[in-house]
Amino acid sequence: MYQGRYLLNDVRDRKDDRKEGAQKQRFPRSWVAKDPDEKSEGQKVGASKDKEYEESRSKENQALTAAFTSFIVRWVLAALIVGCLLPIEYLTNRGWVWHAGFLVIIFVIAALYEAARNLCKTWAVAASKESRAWRTKQVCTLAVILLVGLGYGLRAAVGVGLWLAGADYTTLDRMAIGASLFGSMFVALTWALESTKANREELTKTKAHLLWFRDAVDRAACRANKTVARDENALTGWQSPLAPWAFFAVLATGALACFTFQLFPGYHPGPMALISTAILVVAVFFPLPITFLMTMLGFAGLCVFFVRRQCLSEAPLQP
Amino acid sequence: MSIRSALATLIPSSPRIVTFICGALAALVTSLPLFVTCSFWVMCFNDLPGFGDKFRRLVTAGPLWFYRWFAKPRIMMSIFHRVRLRRFKKPEDVFEPGCAPVSLLVDLEGTLTEFSPPLDSVKEAIKVFDRVASQSGLHLSHVHYVTNANLSALLADCPPDLSGRIHVSAHKPCFVPVKGFQQPGTVVMGDQYLTDGLLAWRYGLEFALVESAVRRPAWPRLQFLIGRVLSPVFFRKMANAEPVHGKAQKPAPE
Numbered sequence: 001m002y003q004g005r006y007l008l009n010d011v012r013d014r015k016d017d018r019k020e021g022a023q024k025q026r027f028p029r030s031w032v033a034k035d036p037d038e039k040s041e042g043q044k045v046g047a048s049k050d051k052e053y054e055e056s057r058s059k060e061n062q063a064l065t066a067a068f069t070s071f072i073v074r075w076v077l078a079a080l081i082v083g084c085l086l087p088i089e090y091l092t093n094r095g096w097v098w099h100a101g102f103l104v105i106i107f108v109i110a111a112l113y114e115a116a117r118n119l120c121k122t123w124a125v126a127a128s129k130e131s132r133a134w135r136t137k138q139v140c141t142l143a144v145i146l147l148v149g150l151g152y153g154l155r156a157a158v159g160v161g162l163w164l165a166g167a168d169y170t171t172l173d174r175m176a177i178g179a180s181l182f183g184s185m186f187v188a189l190t191w192a193l194e195s196t197k198a199n200r201e202e203l204t205k206t207k208a209h210l211l212w213f214r215d216a217v218d219r220a221a222c223r224a225n226k227t228v229a230r231d232e233n234a235l236t237g238w239q240s241p242l243a244p245w246a247f248f249a250v251l252a253t254g255a256l257a258c259f260t261f262q263l264f265p266g267y268h269p270g271p272m273a274l275i276s277t278a279i280l281v282v283a284v285f286f287p288l289p290i291t292f293l294m295t296m297l298g299f300a301g302l303c304v305f306f307v308r309r310q311c312l313s314e315a316p317l318q319p
Numbered sequence: 320m321s322i323r324s325a326l327a328t329l330i331p332s333s334p335r336i337v338t339f340i341c342g343a344l345a346a347l348v349t350s351l352p353l354f355v356t357c358s359f360w361v362m363c364f365n366d367l368p369g370f371g372d373k374f375r376r377l378v379t380a381g382p383l384w385f386y387r388w389f390a391k392p393r394i395m396m397s398i399f400h401r402v403r404l405r406r407f408k409k410p411e412d413v414f415e416p417g418c419a420p421v422s423l424l425v426d427l428e429g430t431l432t433e434f435s436p437p438l439d440s441v442k443e444a445i446k447v448f449d450r451v452a453s454q455s456g457l458h459l460s461h462v463h464y465v466t467n468a469n470l471s472a473l474l475a476d477c478p479p480d481l482s483g484r485i486h487v488s489a490h491k492p493c494f495v496p497v498k499g500f501q502q503p504g505t506v507v508m509g510d511q512y513l514t515d516g517l518l519a520w521r522y523g524l525e526f527a528l529v530e531s532a533v534r535r536p537a538w539p540r541l542q543f544l545i546g547r548v549l550s551p552v553f554f555r556k557m558a559n560a561e562p563v564h565g566k567a568q569k570p571a572p573e
Contacts (some may be wrong), residue, residue, distance in 0.1 A: 010425065062434035118536050119541045136428055146486070182351065182352055182355075185352055185355070185356070186355060189355070189356065189359040190359075190367065191365075192359075193359065193362060193363065193364045193367050194364060194367065196363070197364045200468050201353075229363075230363060230364040230429050231363050231364070231365045232363050233361055233362060233363045234362065235359065235360045236360050236361070245359075249352045249353065252352040253349065253350075253352045253353065256349050256351065256352065257349045259348070260345045260346075260348050260349050263345065263412055264345070276346075277349065280349065280350055280352075280353050283353055284352075284353065284356055288357065288360050288361065291353070291356070291357055291360070292357045294353075295350055295353040295354060295357060298349075298350055298353070299347070299350040299354075300346075300349065301346075302346035302349055303342050303343050303346040304342075305341035305342075305346075306341070306343075306345045306346055307338055307341075307343075310338045310341060310342060311411070
């Protein structure tokens with residue numbers, strides 16, 4: 001279903017994908033050679049060009065039909081899986097309501113996300129027209145990243161819930177929170193790199209939610225003495241705790257540590273585990289080679305902790 | 320099912336490995352944000368488009384490379400070509416009229432002997448099987464014994480007629496048979512689809528599945544069950560009366 005939801009996003013962004021600076025070769029744009037909307041009604045561009053535009057328009061229609069057909073097929077398959085494939089207890093104990101609810105939540109989150117993105121764009125364009133600073137930039141962008149992360153949390157919680165049928169709600173809650181923050185961090189890092197592909201004016205018109213990332217990337221690149229360009233890895237230097245990817249990395253590490261300890265009932269995180277987690281949390285602010293070394297150190301520390309605890313304990317991992 | 324119990328089912332004999340994998344997985348979950356961050360910091364935007372494709376290629380490269388290496392001996396065969404499978408109650412049944420293999424690769428543990436057999440019982444089983452093979456008209460140089468078990472003690476005091484015919488710690492199905500045993504007409508005989516059967520599949524040979532008379536331990540039992548589920552992909556069942564080469568052999572002159 002999530003692939004279907006991404007497909008809707010691609011269809012919605014198809015016009016932005018064609019714009020100069022924000023170009024992206026993804027479906028359905030990758031199918032259509034020319035932008036059919038480039039030519040206005042009644043405009044004369046020559047017979048051969050007219051034919052090209054007609055072909056592009058027909059190809060775009062085909063692509064949209066294919067996209068919506070695929071989307072409907074996914075819905076039917078999802079309904080069949082919830083109704084027919086899941087264990088019979090789900091049907092008798094109203095477990096199916098949960099699963100149908102999960103399917104609906106995908107689109108609730110998607111609708112909220114698209115609304116937040118739209119708001120970002122509208123406010124950014126308005127601020128740019130009035131030649132003033134966009135005051136709610138951080139709040140709007142933060143809302144977009146948080147909403148994007150919720151999808152990851154939802155998928156992780158459903159996956160863990162189906163796999164560990166007896167998992168308690170605390171485990172699922174922590175998993176959902178950890179995965180949501182991890183998803184937000186992942187998307188924040190992707191958008192940080194994406195924000196280097198165009199200048200601010202182009203970003204304002206197409207992807208206003210990337211403007212805050214562009215500010216943070218500019219600052220990080222300045223600290224690392226690098227220029228901001230699409231072929232430059234600008235994030236290798238010291239990182240500010242206020243950079244969106246950095247604080248989401250800190251929160252995600254903390255939340256996933258809580259989730260992992262939840263999987264080992266009766267294990268009290270000793271000094272070794274706490275120090276290793278602290279190393280991982282702090283590592284994100286350092287330049288790249290130090291971050292990597294600290295990550296390896298934290299990972300090794302946690303490995304030793306969990307292995308030793310399992311050897312000492314008689315009933316080890318019981319999620 | 321928890322991670323630990325799933326791993327413990329897969330690797331029943333090594334609880335230490337299970338403990339280590341569980342510990343490493345738990346540590347990896349906590350460290351994942353930092354590993355991902357480090358991987359993004361070495362990238363620029365131009366590395367990003369197609370990131371999913373690159374990741375997919377990386378993930379599929381390993382299995383693809385393994386498959387290419389594994390299926391290399393099947394040079395002239397299609398990936399969909401299935402080898403013949405016959406089921407026998409006893410190992411000696413492989414010599415029954417209509418089968419007549421040209422050469423034989425015989426498994427020891429679970430086929431001729433019980434699991435973790437004493438050395439004497441292995442020698443005795445080989446002796447008996449050699450006698451049956453000779454009586455059936457098969458030259459003993461065409462009967463090799465291939466086992467994944469570490470029976471190196473067997474090689475130490477091996478009788479002269481057995482030297483070069485026993486392959487211990489053979490790592491089936493990756494074992495490479497000697498040249499003469501890679502030809503059609505060779506039958507691989509064993510009790511496991513995933514070791515003996517896949518060895519036969521790699522070289523396009525016939526597979527003779529022997530029903531193990533002894534009760535299998537948990538791991539071989541699991542292997543057998545998985546193999547049985549996958550067997551239609553690799554093997555096509557044959558009636559036992561059908562000859563090895565697919566065409567009727569001339570009756571021996573009286």
